[in-house]
Amino acid sequence: MNTKTLLAIYEFIAEQSASGICAIDKRGNLILYNKRMRELVGISDEEFEKRKALEIIDADVERSALLRVLETKEPLLNMKKTFWNKRGEEVTTISHVHPLIVENELVGAVEFVRDITQLEFMMYQPLRRYGAPLKFEIITAVSKAMQKVINTAKVAAMGRLPVMLIGESGTGKDMIAEGIHHVLAEPNELFVTLICRRDEKTVLAQLEKYIVNQRNITFFAERVEYLSMEAQEQIAKLLEEHEERKHYFIASVGQDPVDLIRHGKLSQTLYHLFSNISIQVPALRERKEDILPFIYDYFRRHREQYGSQIKALSPDVEELLLAYDWPGNLKELEVMLDEVSTVIAREEVLEMYMLPAHLKWRAQQKMPEEKTDLFVVMDKQDLRPLDTYMHEVEDYYIARALEFHNGNISKTAEALGIRRQSLQYRIKKFEEKKSVKTIEKA
Numbered sequence: 149m150n151t152k153t154l155l156a157i158y159e160f161i162a163e164q165s166a167s168g169i170c171a172i173d174k175r176g177n178l179i180l181y182n183k184r185m186r187e188l189v190g191i192s193d194e195e196f197e198k199r200k201a202l203e204i205i206d207a208d209v210e211r212s213a214l215l216r217v218l219e220t221k222e223p224l225l226n227m228k229k230t231f232w233n234k235r236g237e238e239v240t241t242i243s244h245v246h247p248l249i250v251e252n253e254l255v256g257a258v259e260f261v262r263d264i265t266q267l268e269f270m271m272y273q274p275l276r277r278y279g280a281p282l283k284f285e286i287i288t289a290v291s292k293a294m295q296k297v298i299n300t301a302k303v304a305a306m307g308r309l310p311v312m313l314i315g316e317s318g319t320g321k322d323m324i325a326e327g328i329h330h331v332l333a334e335p336n337e338l339f340v341t342l343i344c345r346r347d348e349k350t351v352l353a354q355l356e357k358y359i360v361n362q363r364n365i366t367f368f369a370e371r372v373e374y375l376s377m378e379a380q381e382q383i384a385k386l387l388e389e390h391e392e393r394k395h396y397f398i399a400s401v402g403q404d405p406v407d408l409i410r411h412g413k414l415s416q417t418l419y420h421l422f423s424n425i426s427i428q429v430p431a432l433r434e435r436k437e438d439i440l441p442f443i444y445d446y447f448r449r450h451r452e453q454y455g456s457q458i459k460a461l462s463p464d465v466e467e468l469l470l471a472y473d474w475p476g477n478l479k480e481l482e483v484m485l486d487e488v489s490t491v492i493a494r495e496e497v498l499e500m501y502m503l504p505a506h507l508k509w510r511a512q513q514k515m516p517e518e519k520t521d522l523f524v525v526m527d528k529q530d531l532r533p534l535d536t537y538m539h540e541v542e543d544y545y546i547a548r549a550l551e552f553h554n555g556n557i558s559k560t561a562e563a564l565g566i567r568r569q570s571l572q573y574r575i576k577k578f579e580e581k582k583s584v585k586t587i588e589k590a
């Protein structure tokens with residue numbers, strides 16, 4: 149078999165693999181990015197074919213473990229990562245990165261990525277690691293919108309009225325459901341979560357088993373829209389047949405139930421059984437007042453539990469975290485803080501260089517207009533050394549140019565009349581400078 153045929157076969161196998169595969173050569177150039185990998189990062193085949201996505205991938209690769217493996221020539225195994233992809237979907241992966249060595253020479257690196265998002269959804273309950281029951285007091289709710297949510301939830305609990313919680317993933321619906329359970333008028337003995345992302349046979353079997361239980365149970369059917377219409381109808385039937393009023397029911401959905409019903413994803417009968425009270429839990433970007441209090445609550449828990457020293461944010465980190473749109477809501481914020489905490493030893497302040505690169509990159513795309521008055525000299529005291537001023541102007545100019553071209557490196561480089569690599573180099577320098585500045589400050 150000739151090399152061309154063999155190569156076509158290998159390409160086909162890589163493309164069909166159930167794992168994401170990404171490989172680079174020893175200079176860091178992308179040589180393989182298979183279909184599963186594109187699905188995981190949320191890039192369509194069309195975008196990829198038009199090579200529109202390449203800049204995004206380049207930027208990710210530049211910051212990835214692949215480059216580390218090129219440097220060390222040592223494999224990196226079992227790395228777990230949760231991120232929000234280009235479509236804003238939450239993805240959790242486990243990956244292995246290996247150096248590619250041919251005849252004792254390093255020729256590149258390859259990463260194999262396994263998607264464990266569904267598994268993670270079932271397991272992820274970080275506040276439980278602190279051991280306390282999930283009561284309302286543990287929920288960070290400083291914004292008026294969240295206080296209204298909690299107050300309405302308490303009213304439902306007092307009247308034992310079935311509740312439908314509506315909100316994006318990671319907004320805290322799970323916690324609110326359990327919070328309601330803890331303040332129910334005539335308390336229930338058990339809180340049972342029906343994880344509807346799990347296979348529906350298990351969900352139905354669980355409900356059938358518990359509904360005839362002697363004890364009073366609070367059932368929380370989490371994200372019912374993941375069940376087939378048939379399974380939803382079966383659940384509705386089981387609930388209607390259950391005449392005793394000793395159990396209590398809460399359900400959650402990830403988006404507007406009316407839209408879900410219209411698109412055939414939510415049973416109208418089931419919706420009516422839960423919707424005595426509907427509670428809309430707002431996305432974090434609509435209640436940014438909760439971001440800093442949540443971070444400080446997190447730091448406090450972390451100090452008490454793990455003896456860390458962390459207690460504050462540097463001003464630029466604060467600005468960045470407030471500007472970001474948090475598609476994964478508080479869950480994304482918490483995952484980010486978990487990631488950061490693993491590298492914090494004795495630091496008291498969270499600085500820019502400690503933030504994960506992928507978050508900085510995404511957040512900087514969302515930053516509000518830079519303050520142009522930075523460059524206006526009104527007073528003698530505003531004067532800075534010329535090279536500092538010129539570098540600041542350059543950074544600002546590049547950031548604006550990138551913004552105008554939606555982060556597209558090729559188009560920005562063309563508009564600025566510089567080479568693509570040169571632009572990438574400047575962006576990298578710009579980020580390094582920021583990290584150094586924060587280290588100096590600390």
Ligand SMILES: Nc1ncnc2c1ncn2[C@@H]1O[C@H](COP(=O)(O)OP(=O)(O)OP(=O)(O)O)[C@@H](O)[C@H]1O
Pocket residue numbers: 272273274275286287288289315316317318319320321322323324370371402442478479482
């Ligand atoms: N207001 C909050 N205060 C403290 N922690 C929160 C808050 N909201 C969310 N969290 C944290 O985020 C995690 C994810 O939230 P939760 O599972 O309740 O979201 P959800 O809206 O039910 O998401 P999904 O729709 O994916 O089930 C929680 O386990 C908790 O650790």
